[in-house]
Amino acid sequence: MKEVISASRRTDVPAYYLDRLTGFIEQGYADVKNPYSGKISTVSLRPEHVHTIVLWSKNYGAFLKNRFFSNVPNVSNTFNKFNLYFLFTINDMPYLETGIPPLADRLEQIDELAARYGPERIAWRFDPVIFTKGGPVSDTETFRRIGERIADSGVKRTIFSFLNIYGKVKKRNSELNLNFNDPTLETKVEYASRLADISRELGLTLESCCDDIGHIEGIAASSCINAGILSDLAGEPARRSIDPGQRKSCRCTVSRDIGSYSDMPCPGGCMYCYANPVIDTHGGISL
Secondary structure (H helix, E strand, O other), rough: OOEEEEEEEEEOOOHHOOHHHHHHHHHHHEEEOOOOOOEEEEEEOOOOHEEEEEEEEEEHHHHHHHHHHHHOOOOOHEEEEEOOEEEOOOOOOOOEEOOOOOOHHHHHHHHHHHHHHHHHEEEEEEEEOOOOOOOEEOOOHHHHHHHHHHHHHOOEEEEEEEEOHHHHHHHHHHHHOOOOOOOOHHHHHHHHHHHHHHHHHOOEEEEEOOOOOOOOOOOOOOOOOOOOHHHHOOOOOOOOOOOOOOOOOOOOOEEOOOOOOOOOOOOOOOOOOOOOOOOOOOOOOOO
């Protein structure tokens, strides 16, 4: 069965490593290092072996400007043979996402992606939801404000998750006095329920990613890489087994990730990043 390719949970390939992706596609494979064992495996990127390429990003500006990835006929016959799915993380936390373009620019990008590829191939990730002791950084009205524009683009699928304060995040939280706080379950349920209400008003479908918040009407458990959705879009079945390499609560279908924490470090500078130390080219912070 064909493989689903993830590009990538480990770094922002569309924003910073399009040259790597184009190189992989042109040579027909990617050699990928396992982040834990260091073992190198070869992942085929020949069109007959790939079901869908799932792209994860907070900034599709470079992608949209690169003619290699255009869906204009005859620009790139090889790339146009691939099915694409876009996971687009859009929040409004400029002081925590110092390397990310302004919100207005990213909303224009999702409009262009939807017009070019179709809104059904895009999911909006409102992620992560961060709380400090003073309350949420992105409150529910921020969700509404962004959601109204998302809905106007035709995109329906919406995914959210609460911040996990992993070791690196905890260290950065302490050293930079970011005041990240893990709210109570009651607070999370109240917040998520409000997101569900707003989503219904806007005609969005809401999913919760890897959050133990119990059953809330209007919220489905998410699998960001969803075999059913990818199968319907491609017109052929994707592998439906759950990816064993992800967190226990992750429901994503199995995929092959071609990114790298070490060889493709993300320079986005997001203060809440769990994958890497912050590489902030704007403020000079490196932890």
